[in-house]
Amino acid sequence: MINPGVHWLQRPETIRKLWRWGIGVLAVTAMLDLFLTPHPYFMVDGTFGFYAWYGLLTCIAMIIVAKVLGIFLKQGDDYYDD
Amino acid sequence: MMIDVLPPGVVLILGALLVPITSGVARTIIIMGLPLFVLVLIWQVPDGAAITAPFLDYQLTIVRGEAVGRVFATVFAIMSLAGGIFALRQARVLEIAAAFLYAGSAIGVAMAGDLITVFVFWETMAIGSTLIIWAAGTEAAYKASMRYAIMHLFGGVVLMIGVIGYVMTTGSVDFVHMAPNGFATWMILIGFLINAGAPPFSAWLPDAYPEASPSGAVFLSAFTTKTAVYVLIQGFAGTEFLIYVGLYMACYGIIYALLENDMRRILAYSIINQVGFMVTGIGIGTEMALNGAVAHAFTHIIYKALLLMSAGSVLYMTGKRKCTDLGGLYQSMPLTCITGIIGALAISSFPLTSGFISKSMVSQAAADENLMFAWFMLMAASAGVFLHAGIKFPWFVFFQKDSGLRPADPPANMRFSLILFAFLCIALGVYPAPLYAILPFEVDYVPYTVEHVVKTLQLLLFSGLAFFVMLPAMKRTLTITLDVDWFYRKLGTKLAIRLVNNCSQARNVVENIARQRLDVLLMKVSRNYGPGGFMARSPTASGMMVWVLVLLAVYLVVYFL
Incomplete structure (x- = not known):
């Protein structure tokens, strides 16, 4: 069922496909650690898939910090207009 | 005085003056050719002092060839070329001229061998960048440019204090590696960091740059913070x-x-x-x-x-x-x-x-x-x-x-x-x-x-x-x-308004008291001197005769005593 009015990138089936492929690529990149001998600088960065979970967790943490900060610091964008 | 090469930064700054007085193909050639010419000049500068000049009791090294500065000057020249092409047909003439002034002084900083030359080009950069923001021509841009200029002039003052202190304690104007171990070097470091967008002076950047024109922001992104990085590498x-x-x-x-x-x-x-x-x-x-x-x-x-x-x-x-x-x-x-x-x-x-x-x-x-x-x-x-x-x-x-x-x-x-x-x-x-x-x-x-x-x-x-x-x-x-700009855009304004209000209230109180006192005084004066008052009454002739007699009698008595 192809809706010609919608750009192919916006069709739900494309988006589903992108998600599936994206997750596949993520899994493969994480699995590549199986073939690498870790050369950690500080112990913990030698754990399996360190860069993957560290990237994911720190990014989620940063978004949450930003959200929390936003509660206090967000203002309407006409705030400074007099 | 020694001049071995053409000073790349100064050439670009002088070239900026040609932009408004040319038009059409000639201007296009200048905008595209000048950065390339400057790029060649940068690589003509040999290692060590290339242009020196005496100033007061000091020897300025206006152009110095050195590895780090050369990399920065190179990318600044490339940037002014690409930025110039991007701005070529759409930006106002003022903006392109200001951009060359700005880029030229950034190159000047990157090739300066002494603190006074660094300072002069540093301030020229502040002027050039403020003009770029002005060129956007909107009310918001003008206001942002004023906040931007004030912040950078403040940074310039801090830097100047540091430079003077440094020259007084060391006796040398040479821009060499230093450590923040005294008042003067700390002032220099803070002056540099203000331009780098370091806390707590970072808000000037996201406040001002997005108000510039589409091409103006491209120029602005390149020079100020990166010259700060350059001087931090050299100095600290x-x-x-x-x-x-x-x-x-x-x-x-x-x-x-x-x-x-x-x-x-x-x-x-x-x-x-x-x-x-x-x-x-x-x-x-x-x-x-x-x-x-x-x-x-x-x-x-x-x-x-x-x-x-x-x-x-x-x-x-x-x-x-x-x-x-x-x-x-x-x-x-x-x-x-x-x-x-x-x-x-x-x-x-x-x-x-x-x-x-x-x-x-x-x-x-x-x-x-x-x-x-x-x-x-x-x-x-x-x-x-x-x-x-x-x-x-x-x-x-x-x-x-x-x-x-x-x-x-x-x-x-x-x-x-x-x-x-x-x-x-x-x-x-x-x-x-x-x-x-x-x-x-x-x-x-x-x-x-x-x-x-x-x-x-x-x-x-x-x-x-x-x-x-x-x-x-x-x-x-x-x-x-x-x-952080909230402090000077909102809190500062609020405090200023409150100060003004308090002052005018205080003035009102003082004025009211003064007015009451004055009214009392005026009432007394008018009671004695006003129409019908004691001093304004027209006395009768007989009354005056009595007074003259009294005076004469007193006079006689005094005379005989």
């Missing part, structure tokens, strides 16, 4: 304090960029984030770290300009700058979208882009020096760059929802500079050897190892996952986020 490499300043800047930039809705403010915050990486490298201060800082400044200027050109093209074609108004532009602006994505990948240091071969040197240096905290922070910040600039910018501008806008790609000259800088981002990423060859220290670093590529991909792709998993939390709102 290895100052541990800078590691923490840099790490703070890297995180601050991410958090604020995540909250921001204006596409060019996102990119402005990300400048601070990127300069944070460089400042951290300067603080670490090893050869690897300094090479990393210099290389990162070089690649950063190019990809950040590319990102702002992409955003500038969107702004120029749509007149809109807020993520909430944009989206879906990939359909009608494919070139702007693709070059923007290349810039976004480069800033995220994706393999095969310029960021990959420069930024990793800083984190490598942190690991080599066993700086665990710094290393983990740098890794988190690297992931965060992909989050806030690498995905957020292209996603909300070019994809996201369909805004219904169908603007075409920008005019030819703008497209040309987009392609030029996108090409450079990839070329430097694929073939970093020419950049490594001009770095100040020999490069003992191989970016493309299987391990490094895999680790980087893991870090970045999973940051990307975090973005899309958290997408509902990233939903754009019509908001701004308060920054």
